[in-house]
Amino acid sequence: MELLTTTEMAKKWGLSRRRVTTYCTNGRIEGAIMKGNTWLIPDNAIKPEDPRRTRKNSDEIEEGAK
Template identity: 40%
Template sequence: MNGYITVQEAAEKWGITARQVQILCKANRIAGVARLSRIWIIPENAKKPTCEKRKGGLKGE
């Protein structure tokens, strides 16, 4: 499909595992993601979501 990449391609592009990309898709953390049957399709220009847990300062700040 033109304009879309697979979970495996996104994993290589972002430097994370394919399973982590699937988890991000399921949690709607990637803009424009869609599911066709059992396959997630991700827009080519989608940005890697940031980790919300790591935002903020150190403990005690």
């Protein structure tokens, strides 16, 4: 298992480095560790769902469009 930085994972997942850092800080990426002031993430970590895009929000948007 290789450990990747937030920049590397951001590129892999198609997210901003800041979003990946936020996921790490909030404990949303299993196996992420802080080494000094750098987050290291297992290369096989699962991309967390974006909490800003929930199913409930999608349903509300669709209901409003009808």
